[in-house]
Amino acid sequence: MIDRRTFTLSVLASLIPAGMALGQVSPWKIGDAVKLPALTLLNGQPVDWGALKGKVIVLEFWGSWCPFCSRQNPILDRFYKTNQARGLEVITISLDKTVDAAQQYMKKGGYSFKAGMVTPDWDAIYKQRRGLPQLFVIDRQGRLALVEVREMLEDELLEIARFL
DSSP states (O other): OOOHHHHHHHHHHHHSSSSSSSOOOOOTTTTTTTTOOOOTTTTTTTGGGGTTTTEEEEEEEEOTTHHHHHHHHHHHHHHHHHHHGTEEEEEEOOOSHHHHHHHHHHHHHHHHHHEOOOHHHHHHHTTSSSSSEEEEEEOOOSEEEEEEEEEEOHHHHGGGGGGO
C-alpha cells in the first residue's frame, strides 16, 4: 500500500518535465544568476563556462528545420564576428535529432559561433518557453539580461550590443 506522502511526491514528480529538477521548475527570469549545464560542442569539446566569466554570452536554441532560425542565424553570426573582440560569446544548442543534421546545417551556413546538441538539462531550459529560435543574453555578471522567443531582425539583434 502506498502512503499519502509517497503518492503526493510521485504526482508532483510527474508534473515536472523530464530532466528538470524540483529547483528548476520556474523559468529563468530577467536578473537571475543562471547556472549553465554542461554542454559538449559538435566538435567534441566541452564548453568551459568558467573561462567565459566576465563575457556577455548569447545562448540560442535552434533547429535545422526551423525557417526562422535559418533567417536569424546569419545575422547572429555577423553580429558575433563583429563583437567577439568586445567580449561577446555566442553558443547555440541544436534541437536536431542527430549530430549529423546539426553539423551539416553549421557547415552549410559557414557559421563561426559554437554549437552543441540539446541534452536533457538543456531541454528542460528550452521547454520553459515554447518556440524557436530562443535567445538568452547573459551579462558579464552571469545574470540573465534578455530573453527572446521568436525570430529577431537585424536591428533587434544589434540592440544586444548594449550589454557589451
